[in-house]
Amino acid sequence: MKILSAEQLKEADEVTLKNEGISSTRLMERAASLVFSEIHTRLEGADINIKIFCGIGNNGGDGLVVARLLHKYGYKVEVYVVNYSDKRSDDFLVNYDRYKKESNTWPALIKREEDFPEISPGDFCVDAIFGIGLNRPAEGWLAKLLLHINNSGAFCLAVDMPSGLFPNKVPGEDAAVIKANYTLTFQTPKLVFFLPETMKYAGEVQVMDIGLDRAYLKEVKAKAQLIGKREARQLYKPRDKNSHKGDYGHTLVVGGSYGKIGSMVLSAKSVLRAGAGLCSVFIPKCGYDILQTSFPEAMLITDKDEHELTNIETDLEPDVICFGMGAGKSSKTVKAFKALLEQTQKPMLIDADGLNMLSENNELLNLLPKHSVLTPHPKELERLIGKWEDDFEKMDKIEKFTKKYKIILVLKGAHSFIFSGKHTYINNSGNPGMATAGSGDVLSGIIAGLMSQEYEPLVAAILGVYLHGLSGDICAEEKGYEALISGDISDNLGKAFLALMNDEKKI
Ligand SMILES: NC(=O)C1=CN([C@@H]2O[C@H](COP(=O)(O)OP(=O)(O)OC[C@H]3O[C@@H](n4cnc5c(N)ncnc54)[C@H](O)[C@@H]3O)[C@@H](O)[C@H]2O)[C@@H](O)CC1
Ligand SMILES: [K+]
Numbered sequence: 001m002k003i004l005s006a007e008q009l010k011e012a013d014e015v016t017l018k019n020e021g022i023s024s025t026r027l028m029e030r031a032a033s034l035v036f037s038e039i040h041t042r043l044e045g046a047d048i049n050i051k052i053f054c055g056i057g058n059n060g061g062d063g064l065v066v067a068r069l070l071h072k073y074g075y076k077v078e079v080y081v082v083n084y085s086d087k088r089s090d091d092f093l094v095n096y097d098r099y100k101k102e103s104n105t106w107p108a109l110i111k112r113e114e115d116f117p118e119i120s121p122g123d124f125c126v127d128a129i130f131g132i133g134l135n136r137p138a139e140g141w142l143a144k145l146l147l148h149i150n151n152s153g154a155f156c157l158a159v160d161m162p163s164g165l166f167p168n169k170v171p172g173e174d175a176a177v178i179k180a181n182y183t184l185t186f187q188t189p190k191l192v193f194f195l196p197e198t199m200k201y202a203g204e205v206q207v208m209d210i211g212l213d214r215a216y217l218k219e220v221k222a223k224a225q226l227i228g229k230r231e232a233r234q235l236y237k238p239r240d241k242n243s244h245k246g247d248y249g250h251t252l253v254v255g256g257s258y259g260k261i262g263s264m265v266l267s268a269k270s271v272l273r274a275g276a277g278l279c280s281v282f283i284p285k286c287g288y289d290i291l292q293t294s295f296p297e298a299m300l301i302t303d304k305d306e307h308e309l310t311n312i313e314t315d316l317e318p319d320v321i322c323f324g325m326g327a328g329k330s331s332k333t334v335k336a337f338k339a340l341l342e343q344t345q346k347p348m349l350i351d352a353d354g355l356n357m358l359s360e361n362n363e364l365l366n367l368l369p370k371h372s373v374l375t376p377h378p379k380e381l382e383r384l385i386g387k388w389e390d391d392f393e394k395m396d397k398i399e400k401f402t403k404k405y406k407i408i409l410v411l412k413g414a415h416s417f418i419f420s421g422k423h424t425y426i427n428n429s430g431n432p433g434m435a436t437a438g439s440g441d442v443l444s445g446i447i448a449g450l451m452s453q454e455y456e457p458l459v460a461a462i463l464g465v466y467l468h469g470l471s472g473d474i475c476a477e478e479k480g481y482e483a484l485i486s487g488d489i490s491d492n493l494g495k496a497f498l499a500l501m502n503d504e505k506k507i
Contacts, residue, residue: 001207001231002222003426004188006132006167012187012212012220019213028058028091031210032065035159035184038206039066039126040073048124050077051117053149054107055129055163056088062159063128064095068102079107080117082129084142113141119152127156127178129163132190138164143176150179158183161190162201170197170390177201187212189226194415194426195391196378224424232429232466233500235459248277249452252318253298253325253445254340255353257333258307260326261287263352263441266486267325268298270445273493274464276452280316284308309333312340320346322448324354325441334361341367347457348372351444352380359383365405371457375410375444395424408461410447412440416465420458427462429469433481434489442490443468471496 004012017024050070054063060081067079079099088096100106110116119125127149130138138146146164149156156178161167164177167190171177183193183202192198193205225231240247251271256264264283268291271279280299281291285306292300301316303309310332321344327333334357341348347369350358355376358364360383376384381394385401388394395417402409402421411417414432418425447464451457474495475488 001226001228002188002217002220003191003194003224003226004220004222005191008220008222009132009187009212012216015216016211016213019215024058025091025094027210028061028095029065031186031208032062032159033069034208034210035062036066036069038184038208039070039157043075043124045074047076048122049120050075050124050126051119051154052077052079052126053082053110053129053145054079054092055082056085056092057130057133058089058091059128059131059133059160059163061089061091061095062131063126064092064099064107066126066128066159067107068095068099071099071103077103078117079103081107081109082142082145083109083111110145111141113144116145116148119149119154121153123152123154125149125152125154125156126159127163127180128159129178131160131163132167134161134164134166137171137175138177146176146178156180156182156203158202160184160186161192165192165198165201167192169392170195179203182206184208186210187217188222191224194226194417196413197391199414224426226426226428227418227462227466228428229466229470229500232463232470235455235463236497236500237453237455245277248275249319249454250278250280250316251276251320251322251448251452252280252282252314252316253322253448254282254309254312255323255325255327256283256287257309257326257328258284258286260328261290263326263438265291265294266438266441266490267322267351267445267448269295269487270442270490270493271322271449271452272297273490274446274449274453274467275497276449279449280314280318282309282312282314303336305332309336312336319452319454320349320448322349322351322444324351324357325444327353327357329353329357329360333357334364338364338367341369344369347451349375349444349448349451351375351440355380355384368405368407370406371408373408373410373447373451373457373461375412375440375447377412377440381409381411395419399424408458410443410461410465412443416469418458418461418465425462427465427469429466430472431469431476431481433476433479433484434469434472434486436484436486438486439468439472439489442486445490446493467493467496467500470499474499
């Protein structure tokens with residue numbers, strides 16, 4: 001699903017009005033009716049106090065439509081107009097009158113702190129103060145109102161966006177922003193719902209298709225795309241009945257050092273679980289027994305050194321090399337890595353200590369085969385590209401970095417981001433249970449395993465990240481977040497492939 005900017009959404013809005021020949025009031029009614037239906041479906045007529053806070057722009061107009069419909073269906077509704085300016089939008093005014101007619105009441109006006117209503121923890125608040133039109137931080141009593149709602153302990157549903165959150169930048173540290181439990185957002189998700197610094201504000205996000213112009217949405221170039229099941233499924237290549245293991249490629253997994261052989265077991269297993277035909281493993285001698293015993297499906301080659309990689313020589317011709325897990329970064333290993341890079345033309349996957357070696361020996365970056373996939377977590381990324389001011393600057397820096405070295409970068413996180421230089425993809429599977437040792441080793445194995453099956457490196461990265469998260473979701477259903485360990489993610493990958501093609505299953 002495309003993630004559009006506020007400007008693009010406003011343009012989509014205008015194109016829709018023109019092409020459908022409808023008024024903006026009609027479009028507002030359509031959008032806000034969906035919000036009402038969602039609330040009505042969940043509350044089922046519950047006898048609770050619903051407090052609706054409306055700004056004086058179109059987000060506030062949406063709030064007034066929701067208020068009118070809830071009132072009509074017998075809910076206990078109190079409307080507060082957050083009167084931060086006298087410039088009320090036309091559609092706000094139309095719906096202000098309609099609400100007054102429907103309810104025979106005048107909404108309360110909030111103009112200063114003394115006007116704030118009491119909010120009990122059992123109340124249901126609707127935040128319709130600001131949407132994508134926010135253009136400066138909320139200040140004075142307005143900021144206090146947002147904090148008053150946050151501190152009330154009441155459930156808060158944000159319409160389109162949590163108020164105080166900019167669609168295109170990170171709010172300052174002390175900025176007042178609504179911390180919603182749930183956000184019903186119009187037409188497309190907003191980028192800030194997925195960035196580490198701002199994702200806490202939106203709570204759970206649901207996208208409402210308000211029927212904006214299809215042709216516009218199809219043509220418009222989005223800065224980023226959200227990858228859910230539908231998108232991931234389109235990338236999957238079904239297997240030919242008449243095939244053999246040679247058709248699914250050969251992955252060579254290189255890494256490990258004394259005490260870190262387990263990471264290699266996890267990666268290598270995940271290579272085969274992702275469907276690669278063959279998996280060879282290159283490790284220091286100390287890992288021989290461990291790997292042969294725990295993973296007999298792999299072919300094994302050892303370094304001359306007992307404890308670390310010093311000379312990665314094989315006569316194999318793998319389709320992809322997955323490098324770095326548990327490798328350490330001694331000078332001998334750096335030398336061996338350099339020689340490997342010099343010999344390799346096909347795109348590689350580089351993870352963990354492979355990334356650390358790249359950041360400590362910058363000249364190695366120039367040796368990376370084109371379209372290689374790098375899979376840093378935020379700390380590894382910082383070592384590679386330096387510090388950033390905020391998430392937006394981080395994205396700019398990554399874009400330049402990926403363009404410069406013609407690589408693909410997977411930034412791991414609650415929502416992992418995949419950068420191709422031209423486009424950004426945001427993964428929507430996974431859960432907090434996956435923040436566990438070895439989860440990254442499993443991911444590198446999955447992506448490399450897909451690359452060896454002739455998935456383009458970018459496609460392997462997107463699909464691999466999605467499947468990794470989906471498998472984690474399946475594990476979490478069975479084991480809960482705390483008990484989930486990374487071997488489970490690898491072991492359940494088969495169920496993730498099945499769930500990818502299955503419409504009935506929730507996950
Ligand atoms: N674009 C679309 O496709 C649709 C938009 N709709 C609604 O319209 C919203 C956008 O409406 P608006 O453009 O009127 O903007 P908002 O309602 O988000 O904001 C209202 C006005 O507040 C002022 N303002 C911004 N920051 C302020 C601050 N910190 N303190 C005081 N005043 C501030 C601005 O001048 C802005 O125009 C969307 O978020 C959505 O809720 C929907 O009605 C349906 C369709
Ligand atoms: K809002």
